Amino acid sequence: MEITVTSTLTEKVRNALRISNTSEAITAEINDTIEACLQDLSAQGVVKLDQDDALIIRAVKLYARSEFNYNGKAEQFRNSYDMQKMSLALDIDYNTAPESEG
Secondary structure, three states: OOOOOOHHHHHHHHHHOOOOOOOHHHHHHHHHHHHHHHHHHHHOOOOOOOOOOHHHHHHHHHHHHHHOOHHHOHHHHHHHHHHHHHHHHHOHHHHOOOOOOO
16 A cells, blocks of 8 residues: 655654654654554555544554654553544544545
8 A cells, every 4th residue: 555644744743743853764754653554544444544634643643652652651642542543443434435426
């Protein structure tokens, strides 16, 4: 699955992690984390992965905070992410492909 991370989402995650460094290496690490999250959501049946959607952004931030062990609370953020992921996977607005027009 090919995912292109938007710069807007990258900056939202960078801000959520309180990272001011904009080096290529840090940005690549953030983008890799975002991609991993979106793939994890997809693997759980979430098909609406709109990077401007508030619930998807929230899930990505929680996942990133878990992966970066934000404030030493990785487990807490992972549990929150898992609950968000389950909610998205069960929500018909997120687990059903939009019908094509035609």
